[in-house]
Amino acid sequence: MTIAPAASAGAAVRRGPGRPRDTDMDPQIVAAVLELIDAEEEVTVSRVVERSGVSRAALYRRWPSLTTLIAAALDVGRTVPPELPVGGDLRETLFTSLIGSPTSISPSGYSEARFRQRIRLVMADRALQRAYWESHVSRRRGPVERALRSGIERGILREDLDVEAAFDAIAGAAYYQSIVRGEPLESADTRRRLAAAFDITWRGMAA
């Protein structure tokens, strides 16, 4: 039996579950998607094919869903932040972690273009939104939520504090700036408002 030429080999791959997948092409595919997103161009299969140099057939084989590909690309380089120090000034620790830098909360590690693309994507696809929440966003909340719980144990925060709701209020104020007001997180007005919103929330959490 001879080895089939490239085109038929492609067709064979789709049927053979044991065969290795085209994961080697992922870096160039994902890089092409991120270039398009950063250029604020719409991500289409044709454009990804053109930029990445990967064939349309190979792209479809590796990423049958464009949505999943974009989601994966958007998560490149984003990690769960490290645990926060316990025992210091909790207010200061939380402020630095959540509001300290213009990109600390919602768009952490993102360019604004990537953040906006992510929001459009999850608003268009409920299943993706829930999957994204479960596998990415909720995990990234972990260190702050654990710091809040340690604050309750140390008697700094109210015993009956709803830790999840507290996080939602602080992070929600930041999302509101980007999504509703449409103001960049690094503007002076936004920084001032976020600091004020954090102050309100902190007072409401304190024991």
Added chain:
Amino acid sequence: MTIAPAASAGAAVRRGPGRPRDTDMDPQIVAAVLELIDAEEEVTVSRVVERSGVSRAALYRRWPSLTTLIAAALDVGRTVPPELPVGGDLRETLFTSLIGSPTSISPSGYSEARFRQRIRLVMADRALQRAYWESHVSRRRGPVERALRSGIERGILREDLDVEAAFDAIAGAAYYQSIVRGEPLESADTRRRLAAAFDITWRGMAA
């Protein structure tokens, strides 16, 4: 000079600034857009033409930008809420106004499909986002912001309260549920979290 037949009349309209515009067709155009949004179908010119029965030429003449048309459709039926009563239980008044019903805050008057469409739209177009903020969202905040200011005057709320930041924290928590968690505002978990977030914010605002 004879009156031109319908087709050439259309071409003439584009040039004649004094001629009345095709505003009579707006109700059927806007209704078609809302039907598409509610069916969670993408709004395209072809689909609007098909559903509304209005010709493509007339549609372009009246609405040269599809984005502006969608934005206008999304705002149908939304009004600035009435002023809040002053002098009563301010916490109760604010809670009822902001969290009281599942649709009080962000998606007020919206179906969830319309809310999601609005967010996608503003995330795709910064100019539209700012225009929408100035002409719609910021005006709808008025009654609550004025109630908060009256609370400061009455000595119920802290004298140095940042009213805008307080609103952002409460509303932001609601947006966070829909946009980041992807949970419907009417779910029991969401209602509980929003009530808890409101409680934290209220304590942080109180004098």
